Amino acid sequence: MRSLIRSQLRAALTVALTLLLSVGALPLTFMAFDTVTEFDVLGIPAPWLILGVLVYPGLFGLGWVYIRQVERAERDFAELVQPDRADDG
């Protein structure tokens, strides 16, 4: 049981850390590197494109990866506890 909780917590913390290092680092990046803020894509400044559009699919992707991970952990756990009916997870 403890190992299941630990693996779920690890998955959650991985997502949180990824967020911190990606989205969380954006303000500092914008502040530190003028080249990023001055970069244009099709006339749209990079910060607007990143903050206004690109962040959202990124968040969805993170959530999707996380769900796959924790459901696999739950399946493994189910197999461990109830080997006879592990196929219904």
Add this chain to the structure above:
Amino acid sequence: MNSTYGIVAVALVALLTLGIGAIGLRFSRTTSDFYVASRSVSPLWNSSAIGGEYLSAASFLGVAGLVLAYGADMLWYPIGWTTGYLMLLVFVAAPLRRSGAYTIPDFAQVRLQSMRVRQVASVLVVAVGWLYLMPQFQGAGLTLRTVTGAPTWVGTVLVGAIVVINVVSGGMRSITFVQAFQYWLKLTALLIPVFFLVHSWTDDGRPSPVAPDDWFTPFGGTDGPGLYLTYSVMVATFLGTMGLPHVVVRFYTNPDGRAARRTTLIVLALLGTFYLLPTVYGVLGRIYASDLVTSGRSDTVVLELPSRMLGGTTGEILAALLTAGAFAAFLSTSSGITMSIAGVIGQGLTRIERGTRLPLSTITALRIAAAGGILVPLIMALSAERIAVANSVTFAFALAASTFCPLLVLGIWWRGLTAAGAIAGMLAGGLCAGLAPVLTLAWRPDGWLGVLLGQPAAWSVPIGFGLMVGVSLLTRSSVPGNVSRTMVRLHTPEHIAVDRRD
């Protein structure tokens, strides 16, 4: 602006909301129905409902207004409101569903076996709810004034009345239908005008927004408190979402923990799609309606753009559509919050009733609570000075992030949490994040003090977490005896047979 279309739009949304609510009423008979739709809502319905409930006046009107006024830095608000769901997904969604709790106070009681914790959490639910309701009501007043010229209080009172009728008559079952419908209404209402507006902008030769440099780039004025503000908004919104009472209660309507996760993932997609749009309004607003900033009415930019850019009947019809969307936003969010406030007050009332032997059924208590619970924010909305909708919603997020976020995260993942620790953390975090908006509104301090009070989350959340952990460690001997069993219940998939008794 010709007000006929606008009035028709508002009337239609109000009637549809009450109408769908009335249909739902036929299905909701038991108390369990009334509170949480008997836990039988599918992930897509449920996520539309969550989206409908979550996208408030702040999202529909506020974001565009902030982008119009302040530019790139404001894009953090919608990002934060979406990321909040990701945090909720990874830390809270499935275990909270598996806890079997209706509300945060229920969860606190299940986990910590303490009535005192339950009471503190109940008071905080009401406080967060009121802080969240006030800007919704103010936004409604503003919208109706913009569209029809009616005095501000009319819209405020109108929304309050519809919400009470809806909650009192139908309960959660009908609210799930209403909310799901309103997500799609809001998305459509914002999406269709965008095509017309962008087309008209292209015809105009695609003029660029005229604005000072710091509008275009994040932290234009690097020496200011911009970086602190951005990070504080991030802390409040990332961590506050999981503690909003109307968000949490929705997870109970999922059949199991797995469905709760899937629901949350769909919500991420729905929110991400929606939040692409307000930015477009904000930027176009900078080109065509920048005078709204100087006149302090930037929150109305979404409603004003069609008549300014297109004019004629097309403009009026699109403006009416946007008005309908805005009203859907006020109604859905306010209904959801009112419902959860009513749930908490109602549970309190029935408990008091047991002592005094008043003949009060659970559902009657819930109805009285709904009507009563809405009065305070209504009065606040009518009397308080208006600040930007999106800003004032952030106070509610900061309060939730400083109190319920530590309670939920530590309660779910840490065996060592004690009742005393939870109370200490919630009281301290709640006092810090709760007094900040009061002081800001009452006294408007300048300089860094004003900045710190205006966005308290960056310091109040660590205080809440710190005290909760610290006091729990000091009272280690009072860790609830059944903690291991509770943990098993929170984390084990439902289909595995384990001992789930309390």
